[in-house]
Amino acid sequence: MDVKLIKLQSHGDDRGSLVALExxxxxxxxxxxxxxxxDTQIEVRRGxxxxxxxxxIAIAVRGSCKFMLDDGKETQEVCLDNPxxxxxxxxxxxxxxxxFSEDCILMVLADQVYDESDYIRDYAEFVKVxxxxx
Numbered sequence: 001m002d003v004k005l006i007k008l009q010s011h012g013d014d015r016g017s018l019v020a021l022e023x024x025x026x027x028x029x030x031x032x033x034x035x036x037x038x039d040t041q042i043e044v045r046r047g048x049x050x051x052x053x054x055x056x057i058a059i060a061v062r063g064s065c066k067f068m069l070d071d072g073k074e075t076q077e078v079c080l081d082n083p084x085x086x087x088x089x090x091x092x093x094x095x096x097x098x099x100f101s102e103d104c105i106l107m108v109l110a111d112q113v114y115d116e117s118d119y120i121r122d123y124a125e126f127v128k129v130x131x132x133x134x
Contacts, residue, residue: 001076003088005085005088006027008085031109031110032110033112036108037097037105037108042100042102046096047097050093052120053112055112056089059086059087059106059108060083061105061107062083063081063105067087067096070093070094072126072129072130086109
């Protein structure tokens with residue numbers, strides 16, 4: 001599995017730092033939806049799904065969390081703890097988020113609006129789809 005991390009350019013001085021997110025420039029798609037998670041309890045796992053078509057980039061804008069990524073053949077764990085790094089979540093990648101720090105704010109940029117029919121929420125179904133897609 002090829003895990004893609006995007007390094008986002010951080011600008012800063014003694015006043016603080018800034019990262020600009022621009023579609024089709026440092027974000028490789030047109031941004032149709034932005035959402036974020038916060039106040040997630042440390043022991044809670046989230047996600048437990050894959051998407052058929054949706055592309056996303058996840059950024060821990062504050063704090064940290066871990067991702068378990070699964071392409072149907074192998075799994076990898078990635079820690080997001082830098083607001084200047086984005087994790088690309090391509091279609092047909094099962095993902096779970098866990099080990100949230102108390103102050104974690106996880107922002108996600110998506111290339112489509114919410115569409116429940118795009119979700120694969122059953123892991124056995126995901127494995128079948130993933131192995132047919134390769």
